[in-house]
Amino acid sequence: MVYLSFDKGTLLIKGNVKTPYGKWDPRVGAYRAKSMYYPDILDYFKQSKIPIQDNVMNVPPSENLLNRVNLRSYQKQALVNWKRNKKRGIIVLPTAAGKTYLALKAISDLKTQTLIVVPTLDLIDQWRNKIKDFLDIDSGAIGGGENVVRMITVSTYDSAYLKAAVLGNKFNFLIFDEVHHLASQSYMQIAEMYAAPYRMGLTATYERIDERHKILPNLIGNIVFSLDVEDLAGSHLSPYIYEKIYVKLNPNDQKKYYNEMKVFRNYIRDKRIIMRSARDFQKFIMLTGRDPRARKALLARNNALKIALNSEEKINLLASQLDSHPGAKILIFTLHNNLVYQISTRFLIPSITYQTPKNERREILERFRNGTYNILVTSQVLDEGIDVPEASIGYILSGTGSSREYIQRLGRLLRKVEGKKARLYEIVSKETVEVKISHRRSKKPKKVA
Secondary structure, X not given: OEEEEEEOOEEEEEOOOOOOOOEEEOOOOEEEEEHHHHHHHHHHHHHHOOOEEEEOOOOOOOOOOOOOOOOOHHHHHHHHHHHHOOOEEEEEOOOOOOHHHHHHHHHXXXXXXXXXXXXXXXXXXXXXXXXXXXXXXXXXEEEOOEEEOOOEEEEEHHXXXXXXXXXXXXXXXXXXXXXXXXXXXXXHHHHHHOOOOEEEEEEOXXXXXXXXXXXXXXXXXXXXXXXXXXXXXXXXXXXXXXXEEEEOOOHHHHHHHHHHHHHHHHHHHHOOOOXXXXXXXXXXXXXXXXXXXXXXXXHHXXXXXXXXXXXXXXXXXXXXXHHOOOOOOEEEEOOOHHHHHHHHHHHOOOEEOOOOOHHHHHHHHHHHHOOOOOEEEEOHHHOOOOOOOOOOEEEEOOOOOOHHHHHHHHHOOOEOOOOOOEEEEEEEEOOOOHHHHHHHHHOOOOOOO
8 A cells, every 4th residue: 555645845655666756755764756746646556556545635625616707719718728638737818818717717617626826915806806706705815914725715926835835735726827927946836846736827928038938838737728919909809009109318318328328338348248138138247246347337237228218208208198198098107116206296197116005006096997097107016917997098118128018018908898999109218228128028929839
């Protein structure tokens, strides 16, 4: 007889029988394996006709679920593909395409203990509300001071990682919202330390610049379904227009920008450094730890970039743009908080940053939803995951070179409303490094297979 048990995020296999993925642990006189291999090890014993006593799972009590979820045709197909792949895999759909509803339908079909892992505390609240509305049960929560485990539980990535040794055998189904986070060095251990056989990853932006997304299929399964914005715009998402508007720096800013960039470029030229990729830039960053001149060059480049991203001419153009769209629901996106506050003060419009208290953020979004506010300015805090009330116009005044950021900001405008045509404008400082940054982020990513 072989005995299987869960031990602090790993499986213990006692019985002196070697198994796939098992490694001998002399401390306990048994084989030990990563918990993620639990279904494979069960299959091995079943096929080998070796009797086992399985004491691995210790799940919370089951509860009755209602199903109030109605899926669109593409969501149904995504779910079919996922089920055919042994209820494992990644689903890539644009922001506003209903990934949450697809996952809720999967929960209602499986009727099993489920952990939903999300990147932020705001998303815990958002998921719990949806679970109550569409499945008619109260869910547990882990994170932000809460530690309640129920049949369906929502956790931050941080908490799921920190508590993996305790929670790893309490759920049969793992859902990873914004699954690209799972590929980080620490969070990948969530997938490794939980025994759940069923796994689903959700994202609008699968690929990472560091290419660590390539490890995700081993952790939760391959991509089983993928659509991008162009596949759904005009049908299930709003049609949209995207336009770049270029502004020149004023003479004073232009002089400051040129002087700062000269320091950076002189160093690069003198050291014969060629910048072809993010990896090349990372090598330059490493030089700053031991070369004072390299550090000075980096600071100069950063100062130049801030001048380009936060130029006064952008705000002047924004003023005329806002005047031309009276009454429209508008979102304004920036990279830096100081520009958020500058715009908020000048135009007397509400702002949301990571410094905005949770209750205040909720109130601002609710007033935006009910029309009390028509314009909202924010930094990166609303880029990912959060349901932003319907808006039709967006302005990007600054951002990173990440295509993920662009896709997520565009997605905030694409919720389907009859007769709506969304507009996304990007205001870019001409003849600066921001032109290249803007090109990188708005470049259409390769469609994942």
